[in-house]
Amino acid sequence: MADNAAASVASPALDVAVAAEDRIAxxxxxxxxxxxxxxxxxxxxxxxxLIAFYVVALFADFFAYVDPTESxxxxxxxxxxxxxxxxxxxxxxxxxxxxxxxDPKTFKRVYVPDTTAKxxxxxxxxxxxxxxxxxxxxxRHLIAVEGAKASETLFxxxxxxxxxxxxxxxxxxxxxxxxxxxxSVALSLVLGVILGGxxxxxxxxxxxxxxxxxxxxxxxxxxxxxxxxxxxxxxxWSVVQMYFAITIIISLIGWTELARVVRGRFISLKQEDFVMxxxxxxxxxxxxxxxxxxxxxVSHIIAATTLAIPAxxxxxxxxxxxGLGLRPPAISWGVLLQDAQNIQALVISPWLxxxxxxxxxxxxxxxxxxxxxxxxxxPYL
Amino acid sequence: xVAYIVRRLVLAVMTVWAISVLSFLxxxxxxxxxxxxxxxxxxxxxxxxxxDEAQALREQLGLDKPIHVQYAKWMGLILQGNFGxxxxxxxxxxxxxxxxxxxxxxxSVAAIVFTWGLALPIGIYSAVKPYSIADYAFTxxxxxxxxxxxxLLALVVMYIGFAYFGANxxxxxxxxxxxxxxxxxxxxxxxKHLPIPAIVLGVAGTAQLIRIMRSNLLDxxxxxxxxxxxxxxxxxxxxxxxxxxxxALNPFISTIGYLLPYVVSGSIIVSLVLSLPxxxxxxxKALIAQDMFLxxxxxxxxxxxxxxxxxxxxxxxMWVDPRIRLGRxxx
Numbered sequence: 001m002a003d004n005a006a007a008s009v010a011s012p013a014l015d016v017a018v019a020a021e022d023r024i025a026x027x028x029x030x031x032x033x034x035x036x037x038x039x040x041x042x043x044x045x046x047x048x049x050l051i052a053f054y055v056v057a058l059f060a061d062f063f064a065y066v067d068p069t070e071s072x073x074x075x076x077x078x079x080x081x082x083x084x085x086x087x088x089x090x091x092x093x094x095x096x097x098x099x100x101x102x103d104p105k106t107f108k109r110v111y112v113p114d115t116t117a118k119x120x121x122x123x124x125x126x127x128x129x130x131x132x133x134x135x136x137x138x139x140r141h142l143i144a145v146e147g148a149k150a151s152e153t154l155f156x157x158x159x160x161x162x163x164x165x166x167x168x169x170x171x172x173x174x175x176x177x178x179x180x181x182x183x184s185v186a187l188s189l190v191l192g193v194i195l196g197g198x199x200x201x202x203x204x205x206x207x208x209x210x211x212x213x214x215x216x217x218x219x220x221x222x223x224x225x226x227x228x229x230x231x232x233x234x235x236x237w238s239v240v241q242m243y244f245a246i247t248i249i250i251s252l253i254g255w256t257e258l259a260r261v262v263r264g265r266f267i268s269l270k271q272e273d274f275v276m277x278x279x280x281x282x283x284x285x286x287x288x289x290x291x292x293x294x295x296x297x298v299s300h301i302i303a304a305t306t307l308a309i310p311a312x313x314x315x316x317x318x319x320x321x322x323g324l325g326l327r328p329p330a331i332s333w334g335v336l337l338q339d340a341q342n343i344q345a346l347v348i349s350p351w352l353x354x355x356x357x358x359x360x361x362x363x364x365x366x367x368x369x370x371x372x373x374x375x376x377x378x379p380y381l
Numbered sequence: 382x383v384a385y386i387v388r389r390l391v392l393a394v395m396t397v398w399a400i401s402v403l404s405f406l407x408x409x410x411x412x413x414x415x416x417x418x419x420x421x422x423x424x425x426x427x428x429x430x431x432x433d434e435a436q437a438l439r440e441q442l443g444l445d446k447p448i449h450v451q452y453a454k455w456m457g458l459i460l461q462g463n464f465g466x467x468x469x470x471x472x473x474x475x476x477x478x479x480x481x482x483x484x485x486x487x488x489s490v491a492a493i494v495f496t497w498g499l500a501l502p503i504g505i506y507s508a509v510k511p512y513s514i515a516d517y518a519f520t521x522x523x524x525x526x527x528x529x530x531x532x533l534l535a536l537v538v539m540y541i542g543f544a545y546f547g548a549n550x551x552x553x554x555x556x557x558x559x560x561x562x563x564x565x566x567x568x569x570x571x572x573k574h575l576p577i578p579a580i581v582l583g584v585a586g587t588a589q590l591i592r593i594m595r596s597n598l599l600d601x602x603x604x605x606x607x608x609x610x611x612x613x614x615x616x617x618x619x620x621x622x623x624x625x626x627x628x629a630l631n632p633f634i635s636t637i638g639y640l641l642p643y644v645v646s647g648s649i650i651v652s653l654v655l656s657l658p659x660x661x662x663x664x665x666k667a668l669i670a671q672d673m674f675l676x677x678x679x680x681x682x683x684x685x686x687x688x689x690x691x692x693x694x695x696x697x698x699m700w701v702d703p704r705i706r707l708g709r710x711x712x
Contacts (some may be wrong), residue, residue: 215392220396220642221642221643221683223646223650224679225680228403228404228673228676228680231407231669232407314530318530318532323665343543343549347544350540350544353540356533359530360528360533364528368524
């Protein structure tokens with residue numbers, strides 16, 4: 001698929017000095033992959049973005065500045081707020097407090113900034129207490145306000161219909177959506193590697209049966225099936241139970257592509273001389289597979305895995321968007337986007353669509369990184 | 382050739398069977414059945430359902446029998462063309478689904494036509510002029526097309542239509558035609574409404590196909606026979622279209638087998654956003670009302686339609702690819 005990218009990246013630069021050639025000769029496989037990967041600018045960019053996303057996921061409570069579930073009807077559907085970065089020529093960010101009133105004609109809530117008052121905004125300031133990493137009590141947040149409650153004054157991305165702060169919700173949603181991709185792909189990987197490996201290594205009837213199962217699964221439209229399975233889950237399940245149920249449902253159908261890749265590698269490696277040699281010296285099957293074959297295609301599995309994650313993220317977002325995946329009080333990108341379902345509401349408050357930007361960036365970053373890893377792992381594929 | 386058709390046919394039948402079992406499982410997975418949710422909705426509106434009434438309802442619907450008997454009964458009815466009653470609607474399932482299922486397929490096919498119509502020329506262009514500005518632009522658009530889930534694209538299209546043109550771009554018919562019986566005028570109305578859903582649904586697939594076509598054709602163009610053709614003075618157009626494009630087209634066509642389930646799948650959720658009268662909104666409603674009978678039937682029929690479509694595309698592939706026609710299965 002990414003032959004174009006491969007062509008532009010794979011050829012080791014011709015102007016490499018002789019010393020560097022020596023370096024290549026003794027480099028390990030992983031070093032070679034890393035050197036090639038480094039040259040793929042888009043892939044490196046994608047990786048940096050993903051690291052940032054996972055940092056947010058890990059420290060969501062630090063990046064958020066208020067409780068994402070705290071609702072207040074008096075603050076519903078506020079527009080994203082302007083931050084004034086400079087105060088009288090010096091770098092002292094502040095915001096104006098907002099006052100909500102009702103428009104006497106349309107009865108719509110409107111918010112007017114009180115330009116006489118300034119609330120200073122501080123980075124790494126004190127705010128609501130939380131448990132850092134789940135066990136260290138802390139109250140520092142990336143963004144905080146001085147002399148006022150953040151929940152009453154700071155609205156970086158506006159608020160939703162229930163008056164909950166969208167920025168803080170987005171931080172927690174990132175945690176849910178980015179980890180659901182990881183957990184689900186881990187499950188798919190286990191299924192894919194076992195079934196694909198068995199299929200590719202043993203061949204014969206087992207192979208035929210597994211291949212037919214994969215073909216059948218791939219010719220079924222997945223979203224209706226997911227919807228059916230997700231709707232069949234008991235509605236009184238807790239957030240955590242739903243989370244794992246959804247990951248299992250998504251990975252049950254998502255393993256086929258990984259199995260296909262693993263099988264393909266097994267079949268091509270089985271004919272290599274070193275496998276034959278290992279067989280001749282009497283290595284056990286397990287040793288041949290895990291000691292000799294697996295190390296030479298781990299990189300391909302990593303690439304296929306990376307490329308499988310965006311599809312999972314989109315699946316979860318779609319299901320939750322329909323109201324069949326994660327349900328409130330869970331917070332994920334899809335759950336946030338549920339508010340954007342009503343097109344009239346969206347026209348009045350377009351900021352409800354911001355979580356979509358996060359989805360698109362994450363999916364793009366995964367695609368770029370996956371392409372880069374695949375090209376680096378095997379430029380001749 | 383016969384062996385190929387038989388193999389595909391057997392696979393199609395097995396797929397249909399697998400889909401029927403999965404649909405049936407979905408019908409029976411939830412802890413309650415239709416009667417429990419019926420009781421819940423009745424008591425929510427203030428009227429109670431007695432235990433006797435509930436039992437009678439269960440017997441009437443055959444919900445008191447063991448599960449394999451219910452499956453056999455269900456399959457038997459379906460094979461006779463009787464899809465049972467959509468309980469909430471109080472009408473036969475076939476009535477409720479009929480038109481909507483057809484429209485789902487119409488939209489999906491339109492999306493695939495759009496996908497091919499766009500991916501083919503762009504793919505050829507990108508391969509003939511690789512690393513040109515247009516090639517990079519298409520690659521970028523393709524990447525973004527892949528990254529935006531269909532329903533988000535639908536939302537954005539709706540938003541733009543609403544905010545900047547003040548028009549509702551959703552739906553498949555003008556209000557005048559929505560309930561009208563089929564007529565040439567209604568068909569024309571449908572044709573006018575079709576492009577937006579087709580484009581929204583087709584974008585992701587187009588992005589993928591452009592990449593496949595581009596890399597296939599790039600590989601072909603490097604081969605010596607192309608140089609020979611050029612050396613012999615064939616016009617550039619003939620050099621490219623006559624052989625390399627035709628060779629590169631084969632893997633392209635074989636992707637339709639996976640494209641169709643993908644597009645049908647996407648149409649469900651895009652229909653909800655664009656409020657298209659397909660089975661999508663119906664399926665969601667049925668699932669939320671726990672009318673699993675209707676939902677299961679929709680999933681089954683969608684699956685079967687997809688399998689039929691895939692089978693037809695296999696026949697098409699056979700017609701195009703002589704390797705398969707002559708009995709050497711290239712795949």
